[in-house]
Amino acid sequence: MGHIARKRFGQHFLADSAVIDAIVAAIAPRPGEALVEIGPGLGAMTQPLLERCGRLTVIELDRDLAAKLRRDARLDVVEADVLTVDFAALAERAGGKLRVVGNLPYNISSPILFHLLPVAERVLDQTFMLQKEVVARMAASPGGKDYGRLSVMLQWRYDIESLLDVPPEAFDPPPRVDSAVVRMQPLPQVAGVDAALLGEIVTVAFSQRRKLLRHTLGRWLEARGASGDFDLQRRAEEVPVAEYLALVARIASHTAAPK
Missing domain, CATH: 3.40.50.150 (Vaccinia Virus protein VP39)
Structure with missing residues (x-):
């Protein structure tokens, strides 16, 4: 052409x-x-x-x-x-x-x-x-x-x-x-997953990928009172997608729960 x-x-x-x-x-x-x-x-x-x-x-x-x-x-x-x-x-x-x-x-x-x-x-x-x-x-x-x-x-x-x-x-x-x-x-949309919240969590988790999650995502979760039982003694690349999704759903339900 x-x-x-x-x-x-x-x-x-x-x-x-x-x-x-x-x-x-x-x-x-x-x-x-x-x-x-x-x-x-x-x-x-x-x-x-x-x-x-x-x-x-x-x-x-x-x-x-x-x-x-x-x-x-x-x-x-x-x-x-x-x-x-x-x-x-x-x-x-x-x-x-x-x-x-x-x-x-x-x-x-x-x-x-x-x-x-x-x-x-x-x-x-x-x-x-x-x-x-x-x-x-x-x-x-x-x-x-x-x-x-x-x-x-x-x-x-x-x-x-x-x-x-x-x-x-x-x-x-x-x-x-x-x-x-x-x-x-x-794939079928996973119920209870807020895409924006997932994006924020994943960005924080991989912001310093060589460090354990307690130094990055742990502080982010603690500031929101949502640390729970998520294993933070891992690096971001060790966490399967399903666990990130479960964390998002848990945080969303925690936020929506009556105080």
């Missing part, structure tokens, strides 16, 4: 046809599904997706690329920063749950994931190309070096599966990191 990748948009265009075929096969789009692609770029995935689903919504910030994409009448082009897009409204307009896909800009991949988190109930699944290191953190188990705030905040709402690794040479221009494709399927 004669387009030069723009560094400020974090553009690295997928160019390996075998990788593209593998990703599209993993997505397995079908006609009638409400498919949304973030960052279609030069359309490497867009065209094979269209061949299977017939119609597609794409979100593209680069106005030159957006203009070229509009030439295809099968595309509903949203020219915007993805962090400003109302995905709940897209789902409402589509009349069903969204399937969200894309080769995400690596410089804002985590903000995009957190932007989508509040609308997980409006999403069927998400399949993204991300930096391999980020995917490892998303899917990490407690006790490992990759397990952290991102792991907890995503795993409480999604089943996360790393599908395939993608080398730098699959892109033009090649990024300086390895990439991976991840599938995220929303």
Whole structure:
């Protein structure tokens, strides 16, 4: 398309046809599904997706690329920063749950994931190309070096599966990191979990991850009179997601209880 990748948009265009075929096969789009692609770029995935689903919504910030994409009448082009897009409204307009896909800009991949988190109930699944290191953190188990705030905040709402690794040479221009494709399927919402409170607790817990929780989360809990029997003689990365959720529910019930 004669387009030069723009560094400020974090553009690295997928160019390996075998990788593209593998990703599209993993997505397995079908006609009638409400498919949304973030960052279609030069359309490497867009065209094979269209061949299977017939119609597609794409979100593209680069106005030159957006203009070229509009030439295809099968595309509903949203020219915007993805962090400003109302995905709940897209789902409402589509009349069903969204399937969200894309080769995400690596410089804002985590903000995009957190932007989508509040609308997980409006999403069927998400399949993204991300930096391999980020995917490892998303899917990490407690006790490992990759397990952290991102792991907890995503795993409480999604089943996360790393599908395939993608080398730098699959892109033009090649990024300086390895990439991976991840599938995220929303889980049923856990009753009694305040997402904002969970976010606050997890942020405090991992603020000094080398220290025992009694030095960080323990002080936070004590200030709220909610220390209880939560084991604070551990580090944040040793606590399973379920225990963070149970702590949030307990604090919420303690706060709501009559004094």
